[in-house]
Amino acid sequence: MSSPASLPISRFPVPALADLPADIRERIVAVQEKSGFIPNVFLVLAHRPDEFRAFFAYHDALMDKPGNLTKAEREMIVVATSNANQCQYCVIAHGAILRIRAKNPLIADQVAINYRKADITPRQTAMLDFAMKVSFEANTVGDDDFAALAKHGFNDDDVWDIASIASFFALSNRMANVTRMRPNDEFYTLGR
Template sequence: MSHLEQTKDFKGVADVFMRDPALYGSLLHFIEAVMTRASALTVAEREIIASYVSHLNGCDFCVGVHHATLKSLKADDDVLAQLTTGPHSSAIDDRLRAVLTFAEKLTRDPHGIGPDEIDTLRDAGWDDQAIEDAINVISLFAYVNRLVDATGVKGSTDYFAYVGEMLATEGYAPLIKMAARKAG
């Protein structure tokens, strides 16, 4: 159930974006860049980070969408199962585990991030650009999770599957185009 009158009939966060495309259009471009541009972090790894951060933040909607995206990307079922219990499973490789451990600290204790946390990521084999890319995914979902939860958007299994397939195959480009058309 939506918390805001203007979002009461919305099926998902895309409806929030389309309600005010002049406001959210730039955000959609940023999301597209963070989640799909060339990076040492694969698109699937960024989706895993997004899903894990969303789990940490208790955002069931974003967990649903990004798990569906990962399924469409053919992510390992063991990895998906571990995203709700933490990154310490053998299904998650050491490099990604380091990023997810960092994501948990940045999500729960952002003021506690310092040189040691960055060095741990470097020691795991990530360069500074990949680390910045991870920081952007983590920070982006801190915002999007709060937007979704505060507006009360809930989604459904069918919605998650539809959006997950779109994100896996086309990224955020369809939403950007829709927002541009709607903005005039």
């Protein structure tokens, strides 16, 4: 059996860092300098540079913006919906980010396994209930959903953010599964 470090990170070709366009290489090096390693998602998606740029532009627009959702709550949405979509990469990677942003070593496992039993607020549970509905029954979203979220202090912009994050990561989950994207070993211990 191969050691985890020797297993391929994708079923598609992974370009060498030196062969990437300068803007993509610079972004990846900046992430490496900040985190101490290169998350595999960057290398796997670099297989298609134009799509890499579009993917990360939308990712950043959703995940790094100010608003009524905290960065930890945004990560909760990713972890809960990614688990429902059976995306190992996103649950492991974003679980690590959630632990760090929430400053809670237990929260990611709780949210991934069953967010309704997790140590989160009723507001966060309502947020995740809606994110799951968007993930699996977006065609049934209606005024009652907006009213339920409003009772927890979410405005229309917040609802848009929740829906956008759940929708974007549905794309990410599917591509991670199709590419057989492997989580970096480093993610497993971050924030614990």
